[in-house]
Amino acid sequence: MFIYRARVFDTPRDPFTGGALRSESDVALVVDDGLIIARTDYASAAAQHPDAEVVDLRAGVLIPGLIDTHVHYPQIRAIGYLGKPLLDWLDHCALPEEAKLGDEAYAQALAGEFLTGLTSAGTTSAMVFGSHFASAMDTFFSQAAEVGLRITSGLVTSDRILPEPLLTSVERSVSQSQDLIDRWHGVGRLRYAVTPRFSFSAGQELLAAGGQLVADNPGIWVTSHLNENRDEIAGVADMFPEALDYLDTYDRAGLLNRQTILAHNVHPSDRELARMAEVGAASAHCPTSNSNLASGFFPLRRHIEAGVRVALGSDVGAGTGFSLLKEGVQAYFMQQLDPSGGLPLSSAHLLHLATTAGAEALELSDDVGDLSVGKRFDAAYIQPTAGQPLSVGLEHASSDDDALAKIFAMGTPADIARVWVDGELVKG
Numbered sequence: 001m002f003i004y005r006a007r008v009f010d011t012p013r014d015p016f017t018g019g020a021l022r023s024e025s026d027v028a029l030v031v032d033d034g035l036i037i038a039r040t041d042y043a044s045a046a047a048q049h050p051d052a053e054v055v056d057l058r059a060g061v062l063i064p065g066l067i068d069t070h071v072h073y074p075q076i077r078a079i080g081y082l083g084k085p086l087l088d089w090l091d092h093c094a095l096p097e098e099a100k101l102g103d104e105a106y107a108q109a110l111a112g113e114f115l116t117g118l119t120s121a122g123t124t125s126a127m128v129f130g131s132h133f134a135s136a137m138d139t140f141f142s143q144a145a146e147v148g149l150r151i152t153s154g155l156v157t158s159d160r161i162l163p164e165p166l167l168t169s170v171e172r173s174v175s176q177s178q179d180l181i182d183r184w185h186g187v188g189r190l191r192y193a194v195t196p197r198f199s200f201s202a203g204q205e206l207l208a209a210g211g212q213l214v215a216d217n218p219g220i221w222v223t224s225h226l227n228e229n230r231d232e233i234a235g236v237a238d239m240f241p242e243a244l245d246y247l248d249t250y251d252r253a254g255l256l257n258r259q260t261i262l263a264h265n266v267h268p269s270d271r272e273l274a275r276m277a278e279v280g281a282a283s284a285h286c287p288t289s290n291s292n293l294a295s296g297f298f299p300l301r302r303h304i305e306a307g308v309r310v311a312l313g314s315d316v317g318a319g320t321g322f323s324l325l326k327e328g329v330q331a332y333f334m335q336q337l338d339p340s341g342g343l344p345l346s347s348a349h350l351l352h353l354a355t356t357a358g359a360e361a362l363e364l365s366d367d368v369g370d371l372s373v374g375k376r377f378d379a380a381y382i383q384p385t386a387g388q389p390l391s392v393g394l395e396h397a398s399s400d401d402d403a404l405a406k407i408f409a410m411g412t413p414a415d416i417a418r419v420w421v422d423g424e425l426v427k428g
């Protein structure tokens with residue numbers, strides 16, 4: 001048993017619906033076998049649990065483990081290509097790298113680098129966009145199980161447009177996906193997600209085969225891309241003349257439900273937002289990627305008004321790294337700059353988008369997302385080096401909301417000293 005004595009920030013009540021930051025400067029979280037069994041003052045906790053090991057974290061700030069709802073495992077070495085729009089970026093930067101994962105040793109190295117990227121950034125749960133190669137997915141799931149993160153992921157499928165090594169057939173996609181589902185879905189903290197790359201590179205039959213996998217395997221997830229870029233959207237409209245819109249290409253294939261997370265949705269129609277809200281599908285908002293590829297301004301206000309769930313994604317490698325602190329501040333910047341009128345965001349909104357909103361999108365809210373009694377202890381401890389600007393900022397912050405804003409403005413993975421999943425240390 002442990003008592004974590006800390007300054008704790010979290011957002012159990014949604015700031016988009018009247019909630020605010022919950023902050024306490026000296027609180028004791030009593031954690032038994034990974035479960036938070038009490039949240040109280042230190043004297044009471046110590047009196048009730050005299051044998052517990054006390055971990056003093058008052059020199060920094062403890063926040064819930066960060067939750068990344070869109071991040072590509074095969075693209076860790078593709079981070080940092082600048083200056084191309086989506087379809088050029090895919091052709092020149094991402095897809096040549098993704099083709100290398102057919103080599104098992106290569107995939108093995110990448111999986112390790114990728115998981116280190118997540119834990120280093122304080123990410124404890126993620127919807128991970130997988131590889132086109134089943135062997136690379138096996139490697140990834142097996143390493144993710146060892147590290148212990150809460151990972152939802154699956155084999156990426158495409159049967160047109162992409163380079164030949166990345167293409168599959170309907171039959172092969174089904175047999176390989178079902179194999180991976182049987183081996184990994186529900187093992188430890190792993191879950192499976194049917195993952196057509198996007199309708200731009202997946203025909204109706206391939207999408208429908210994914211929908212059949214969802215019907216045959218209750219509880220599995222779906223993830224893909226949606227409405228990222230104008231040229232992509234026009235291409236999908238040409239290829240699916242019978243579909244109502246881009247979203248409908250997934251919907252009519254049986255791929256749209258409450259366990260569906262679609263990345264980007266920068267250019268949705270009102271019908272698409274209404275339909276997403278109706279079924280409970282979530283958007284993964286990836287602001288550094290949207291900025292890097294000049295995809296556009298994410299219509300956060302329209303999502304919130306339509307009742308569509310939104311959480312943050314890093315979109316490595318079009319995004320510029322694994323830090324959800326950076327994604328948070330970039331989301332704030334883009335709402336500030338949006339010429340059509342963005343939604344002003346407070347630091348509490350940013351923490352919500354990076355933690356509780358992700359837990360809701362991934363249906364993990366019963367277990368994680370905030371640091372309340374009854375939740376599992378997934379947490380990140382931010383402790384900047386003394387004398388560095390973030391440390392100075394925290395020392396002189398005018399309020400806890402201000403301190404949290406400084407964490408988003410200046411925090412990097414180097415400032416995240418320790419990370420726990422289910423009470424187990426995965427960094428530090």
Ligand SMILES: [Zn+2]
Nearest residue numbers: 129225263315
């Ligand atoms: Zn993506």
